[in-house]
Amino acid sequence: MHHPAGDAGPDLLMDNLTDMYERISMTLVGGMPREASVVMTPIRSIFARFRDEGWLDIDHGGWWPRLRRDGVHVVLIPQGGAVADLCRTLAASPRVDFLGFGGALSASLAVGQIVRPDAVRRSGSTDTLCLSPTTLSPATPSDVAAPQTLVTVSHLLETYDSAAGLVADVADMETWFAASALNQVGGTTLAAHLVITDRWPDAPFYDQDANAGRHIRSSCDLFVQMLAADLRGENGPT
Numbered sequence: 170m171h172h173p174a175g176d177a178g179p180d181l182l183m184d185n186l187t188d189m190y191e192r193i194s195m196t197l198v199g200g201m202p203r204e205a206s207v208v209m210t211p212i213r214s215i216f217a218r219f220r221d222e223g224w225l226d227i228d229h230g231g232w233w234p235r236l237r238r239d240g241v242h243v244v245l246i247p248q249g250g251a252v253a254d255l256c257r258t259l260a261a262s263p264r265v266d267f268l269g270f271g272g273a274l275s276a277s278l279a280v281g282q283i284v285r286p287d288a289v290r291r292s293g294s295t296d297t298l299c300l301s302p303t304t305l306s307p308a309t310p311s312d313v314a315a316p317q318t319l320v321t322v323s324h325l326l327e328t329y330d331s332a333a334g335l336v337a338d339v340a341d342m343e344t345w346f347a348a349s350a351l352n353q354v355g356g357t358t359l360a361a362h363l364v365i366t367d368r369w370p371d372a373p374f375y376d377q378d379a380n381a382g383r384h385i386r387s388s389c390d391l392f393v394q395m396l397a398a399d400l401r402g403e404n405g406p407t
Contacts, residue, residue, distance in 0.1 A: 196232060200229070200231075209252060209265070210268040211247060214386065233245055233246055239400070249324075250323075250343070252350075256356070263357060267360070276368070283364055290321070292340075300344070319339050321340070325374065344363075
């Protein structure tokens, strides 16, 4: 079909998008194999724990640090919606996991628990995106809470300012952006794993004691160990 000057056809648009996403991937993370499995976290201590599990640093010249082992790449992302830029480049990835922090809005959740939501929506919207179910086994049943309703907010204090209207059990700042971007490019369904760091109104993040901090770090260690073991089993030995 003939397209007038300035009117790009669908094939040309697709080629342009593919080229743009490749350039974005190169800029952010130095480029990754198209079919690599990817783990993303904005938490530097979680990222560092993967080194203890055998993941190796890659000197790639991109903006965001990246580790690699057995075809699985771990990326340290910024907090908030910037994760969507990377997720738009992951259409061919067979598995994408997000590891982060969440704030509890339900009294049934305790600081330090691990939550794996099965759906997420953005604050101010009723549209819901499904998340991938997970089969990872916790060390003890109490370590991992039952699937919860998750809402993604734009900043930390929005959780507290709008707690009554969020109608959710847990809030975070990244999951909806990641899941939505993957959905837009026809990618795999995101799996999200969150450690509860605070609970409104009785345990806000700015009023935590040393015991809570130790519990959170212990939970982060636990779920990195569980996910790393699962990834090694899925992708073979080193």
